[in-house]
Amino acid sequence: EPEVTQTPSHQVTQMGQEVILRCVPISNHLYFYWYRQILGQKVEFLVSFYNNEISEKSEIFDDQFSVERPDGSNFTLKIRSTKLEDSAMYFCASRSPDVYTEAFFGQGTRLTVV
Amino acid sequence: AQSVTQLGSHVSVSEGALVLLRCNYSSSVPPYLFWYVQYPNQGLQLLLKYTSAATLVKGINGFEAEFKKSETSFHLTKPSAHMSDAAEYFCARSIFGNEKLTFGTGTRLTIIP
Numbered sequence: 079e080p081e082v083t084q085t086p087s088h089q090v091t092q093m094g095q096e097v098i099l100r101c102v103p104i105s106n107h108l109y110f111y112w113y114r115q116i117l118g119q120k121v122e123f124l125v126s127f128y129n130n131e132i133s134e135k136s137e138i139f140d141d142q143f144s145v146e147r148p149d150g151s152n153f154t155l156k157i158r159s160t161k162l163e164d165s166a167m168y169f170c171a172s173r174s175p176d177v178y179t180e181a182f183f184g185q186g187t188r189l190t191v192v
Numbered sequence: 193a194q195s196v197t198q199l200g201s202h203v204s205v206s207e208g209a210l211v212l213l214r215c216n217y218s219s220s221v222p223p224y225l226f227w228y229v230q231y232p233n234q235g236l237q238l239l240l241k242y243t244s245a246a247t248l249v250k251g252i253n254g255f256e257a258e259f260k261k262s263e264t265s266f267h268l269t270k271p272s273a274h275m276s277d278a279a280e281y282f283c284a285r286s287i288f289g290n291e292k293l294t295f296g297t298g299t300r301l302t303i304i305p
Contacts, residue, residue, distance in 0.1 A: 082235075111292065121236070121282060121295040134292060169235060171293075178243040180226060181293060183236040 080104040084170050084184035091160055091191055099155045099187045101170030109173040110153045111181060112145065114138070114166040121169065127153065160191045196285050198296035206304045211270040213299045215257075215283030218264065223285045225266045226293065227257055230280045239281075242266060253277070278303045 083102040091097050103110055112124040125135040127145055144156045153172075157164055167188050171181040199214040217223055225242040240251025247259045253276075257268045266283060283296040 113293075113295075120297040121284075121293075123292040123294065126292050171236075178224075178241075180238050180241050182238075183228075185235040 080182075082170055082172055082182050082184035084168075084187050086187060087185065088188045089190070091189070093162055093191055094159050097157050097160055097189060099157075099168050099170075099189070101153045101155075101172075101184055102151055103153055103170065103172030104174075104182055105151075106174060107172035107182075108175045109133075109181075110145075110147070111171040111173075112155045113169045113171065113183075115169065115186075116163075116166045124155070124168075157189075160189075162191050165189055165191045196283050196294055196296040198281075198283050198299050200299055201297065202300045202302065204302040204304055205273045207275055208272050211255075211268070211273045211277065211301065213268040213281050213283075213301065215266045215268065215296060216264050217266060217283075217285050219285065219287065221287060222261075223287060225257075225259060226284045226286075227251065227255070227266075227268050228282045228284060228295075230282065230298075232279070236282065239268070273301075273303050275303050275305065277301060 085100045110127040113121050115121045123136050125139045126133045142158045146154050167186045169186045170184045173181045195218050197216045227239040228236040229239050230236050239255050240249045242249050242259045250256045255270045280298050280300050282298045284293040286293050
């Protein structure tokens with residue numbers, strides 16, 4: 079069964095460092111998303127991406143964040159200068175172009191900023 | 193504002209008992225509604241979805257949910273709990289088929305042997 083793959087599963091970084099979280103969406107999907115879940119809190123939308131551009135972003139997704147689909151398969155989330163409060167589980171999701179279909183989520187990357 | 197409310201952050205049921213996890217939504221237009229399950233240290237897996245067809249939706253692992261417009265609810269049920277059902281359950285909403293999901297705060301289900 080096709081699945082969304084995220085790497086790494088866990089990343090520890092020092093405050094102020096840049097991190098790149100990687101995702102390989104399901105191959106025929108056209109809509110891509112990043113969500114995050116701070117420990118003990120709900121899953122929050124960060125950004126959606128379609129047709130090689132951001133289609134919507136939340137207020138969390140400030141200038142420190144960026145997304146890219148560099149090679150037609152990977153979908154990355156970059157945090158330029160990490161803060162302690164960026165520590166969270168980050169989920170990538172993708173969805174097919176068909177109506178009434180659900181988003182498929184990856185296993186997540188746990189980011190710990192120290 | 194469009195939102196999803198899950199009543200009860202923790203629910204405990206005995207093995208074999210009925211599972212009822214509550215979800216209410218607010219939406220100015222008919223929503224698409226979803227239940228996702230998250231097992232420990234894993235990602236989000238879709239249990240079931242409502243997309244304006246049948247109001248009673250059956251999902252995986254014996255779960256089902258009923259869309260009640262008059263109550264703005266989409267509660268998740270399972271007739272008989274199993275130990276393997278212990279997990280965190282998230283109700284989520286989107287307005288259109290390809291829009292972002294808005295999640296509830298989640299309900300942690302514990303099964304008592």
